[in-house]
Amino acid sequence: MIYSDKVMDHFQNPRNVGVIADADGVGQVGNPVCGDMMTFYIKVDNDHLKDVKFQTFGCGAAIAVSSMVSEMAIGKTLDEAMHITNKLVAEQLGGLPKNKLHCSNLGADALHAAIKDYRKKQASGDEAETAAPSLEASEGCACPYCEGPLDEGDAEYCKACQIELEECPSCGGITKKGDATCVHCGEKLG
Amino acid sequence: MTRAYFDHLSAAPLHPEALKAMMPFLGEEFGNPQSLHSYGQKAAAALDEARDQVAGLIGASAEEVYFTASGSEANNFAVKGLAQAHPGKGRHLVVSAVEHLSILNPVKSLEKLGFSTTTVPVDSAGRVDPGAVERAITKDTALVSVMTANGEVGTIQPVAEIARACRDRGVLFHTDAVAAAGSIPLDVGEMGVDALSLAGDQFYGPKGSGALFLKKGTRILPLIEGGVQESGRRAGTENVPAIVGMGRAAAVALAEMENRKSRLLPLRDRIIEDLPRAVDHVMLTGHRSLRLPHHASFCVRFIEGEGMLLGLDMQGVQASSGSACTSKALKASHVLLAMGLDHATAQGSLVFSLIEGTTAAEVDHLLEVFPPVVDRLRKMSPLYTEYLKEKAR
8 A cells, every 4th residue: 555554544534524614714725737625624712723624625645634634733722733834744644655745735734724814814803704715716736936826737837936847756746947856845856 | 345356457367378378488498589499499489379379369460560568668669660760751740639658758759859749639538530630641740649449538549540541641650559459359451550559468468568560561660779589670588478478368368359348348338327327427438339348437526536546445446547646647637638628527537447357246346335435535525515505506
């Protein structure tokens, strides 16, 4: 099996799957063009994550990562949760195959996006606005440097950064062409 | 647990007769076919027999068959070797959009050497229009390559018509028959092809066995240069056990083709009919009738292929998928995208390919365990939630 027992356990019995209808924050990252898509819902009480739920479209690793992130996040303060890194998640899962490391990048990102969404709403004082995550907002692949959208089917150039990009042969993530190492997995690039 | 293996295209079991034929050549009959002594001559005789058997499977004569180490090698050999064998003839290539990567990547390499390529599109069933191939041919065209049948969606191409168009224009035509050879009748004469690739492991021969048919008198540049093996067109000591196994498997495939087809066709059709009934939003990919007799492929909406493969495997069912997550390169299948499917749908790709021993009970088992596997993943999918919301609106 390409996955660790821990990954398979979280894939088979994912924790905290679902939607929180009256969520305090919602975060969505990725899209089907790039492979995976995750939506995280959080419920906040006294600056702590009282509940976290997720939905994931993606491979076994993506599902396991989401499950692990949700488990790690529940009960933590928002600041603590912001410190959950992708690397930490992969470690907790007993490692991921190299070409699946980019899946673990999405998990923590989606959680952080939900926390940012919550904080934004707090700042604007507009609690009524629990907008549903917009699928349109994340259409197409994103540049790993500026997070701006890349043209569909052409993940090789970011117009905003004006840099050439390439797919990392190890992890499949999009990284800058000519760099010595991949921005996602740290593997040496040809 | 009931086991149900539906991944013929990735690997099929070695036919017992092929194994039996191979055994002496993994043991006491270790001679090199190029040696003059009795050990060598025994191996050479076995090679001759295997060449006859493989030629028989495709209606070729023995001297038109060149052994390779895989279907991919045969494809590389054909594309690079034929395109570059006629320096005066032109530097334009025509391929279909759904070719295997062992065709498309050599074509890319040739582009770096100055060749240009026209990629002919396919319709939503994955079929190539022979007229479109004909229109793509220019006076500069060196080679046309269109596959006999596609492994991912099972669609069979109108190869004889395409070959005729090429012949009329005096252009070489190669077909990648790796997914088709051994499963459907092929006759290189009737098809009118100049070159054809096949692989032994697709018809219950051993892995690491392949061959290129090359019509008598066709020039080709070797891919592997060295000694005089394979008439100097493919150097390297012959893999005698693998070749013998492929030969035996070819003979069995020829004898058993109709039997296998009449047994597998109803089972395949049950999967094609009943799987979309068992689960909503499942669509057949590829052509309904012009498809390989052991092949059923689908896209399951709102979820991704790898999750389904893992879920099915836990229930004893093995299949494969063309989803981005499943491929090591993490790219969505170029075949499904060429057929006009969007990325999200293509991610839900699922391929069931039956083997000789597939039983009705195994198909029952698949149809029983499939719905809960899909259901579980859809409950987790934000795309499905979104769809349900839209529907309720």
